[in-house]
Amino acid sequence: MKYIFPQKMKAIRQLGPLSENSISDPKEISKILELTELDLPKPQPGQVLIKVNRGSMNPNDLYHIKGAYSSTLNFPYPRGVGFEGAGTVVANGGGIVGRMRMGKRVAFYTKNGLFAEYVLADSLKLIVLPKNVEFQEAASSVANPITGMGMAKWAKASGSKYFFITAAAGAVARMTIRASQRYGLKSIAIIRREEQRKICEEEGASHVLNQSDPDFEKHLTALCKEVNCTYGFDCIGGDMPLTLIRSMPQGSTLCMYGYFNTGPMLLQPQKLFNGWKIQFFETEYYVNSLSLFSRFRLSREVIQNVNGIFRPKIQRQFPLDQIQDAYAYYSQNMTDGKIQILCE
Incomplete structure (x- = not known):
């Protein structure tokens, strides 16, 4: 047919950057996002x-709607919003792979503005x-x-048997904790609120520390020394890295x-001059660094486990006209x- x-x-279009203190105000958000044709x-x-069937936040x-996302800093306004989602391939621009994907149900990531009825993707x-994976997952x-x-x-790859991770109750950190157990690693989950402790324990974190504890740095220092934790992840920034x-x-x-x-x-320069190191993990750059075969293998591993360890918990769904x-x-x-x- x-x-x-x-x-x-x-499609949703962004007209300009949103101020930091307006991120929770739908009225302010509606001033910079519009549903258009x-x-x-x-x-x-x-x-x-x-x-597009649906996208995820x-x-x-x-970061993107605040104009602070490193990968889209130079994207001019008006511009699209939304990066991750799922849908059905309905047209292609030629090539063997594109023709092979016709009619396929796919998950994908794009910078072309996914919160729309249609979008272009690589x-x-x-x-x-696979047939047993629904668009929702x-x-x-x-x-x-x-x-x-x-x-x-x-x-x-760092060689450390332990790692710590901040914002440990967040989706990325929880996925990391789950995935790391496949490699025999143990984790130190760093939370911001005490009610997040149970979440991290249920994900399999070996230790949970609360950064709001007045003695947090003292406890983390002692624990890192005890288990020889020489690798950690942070997504907070500011003075937390120090x-x-x-x-x-x-x-x-x-x-x-x-x-x-x-x-x-x-940061403290003396630390960096005495053997400590800083790395930066950005998903797109990581994926682009892989060979086509490694990308395929990674994608297959993820999709095979989307109904298992990577199964997402869906909290709420909104239509396009309620984007704010x-x-x-x-x-x-x-x-x-x-x-x-x-x-x-």
């Missing part, structure tokens, strides 16, 4: 056109869904699971996987499950 294409599509895009060679979605970066099966797998692999590096044995590595605090990051409410809600409920945007 031939697919009938509309001339126009509905655009011409249907045509796929170029190496691209496919996807009819991640921390980078918040034909080589699609994850074809698939739409959250790219960013967090692949990030968690990649971070676990980096921790394993606290973490001070707690780690000489020669340790701190890997940044985000920056909740978008301001300057505090979705962003505001997500900004205040980032650890309670996935927020999805319904695009059909």
Whole structure:
């Protein structure tokens, strides 16, 4: 049956950056995001056109609308929003891979503005869904699971048997804790609120520390020394990296996987000159560094476990015309499950 294409599509467009203190205010968000009609895009060679079923929200979605996401800093306004989702391939721009993907249900990641009825994506970066995986799970099966797998692999490669991770009750950290157990690693979960302790314990964290504890740095220092933890992940930024590096044995590595605090990051140069190291993990750069075979193997491992260890908890779903409410809600409920945007 031939697919009938509309001339126009509905899409969310961002008109400008959102101020930091407006992230939880739907009225302020609605001033910089609009639901509009655009011409249907045509796929170029190496691209496919996807009819989007739904998208998922991640921390980078918040960075993006604040104009602080490193991967889209130079993207001009008006611009699209949304990066991760699932849908059906309905057209291609040519090439063997693109033609092979026609009609396939896929999970994918794109910077072309996924919170829309249709979007263009790279034909080589699609994850074809098996019959037993639904769009609801698939739409959250790219960013967090692949990030968690990649971070676990980096921790394993460091040679440390233990690693710590901040914002440990968040989706990425929980995926990392789960994935790391496949490699025999043990984790130190660093939480911000005491009610998050049970979440991390249930995920399999070996130890849980609360950064709000007045003696947090003292406890982390003692624990890192006791178990010889020489690798850690942070996504908070600000002055937290300095606290973490001070707690780690000489020669340790701190890997940044985000920056909740978008301001300057505090470090101590003397530490870096005496063997401590800083790394940065960004999912897109990590995936692009892999060979095509390694990408395929990673994608297959993730999708085979999307109904298992990588199964997402879906918290709420919003239609496109409630996008401002979705962003505001997500900004205040980032650890309670996935927020999805319904695009059909």
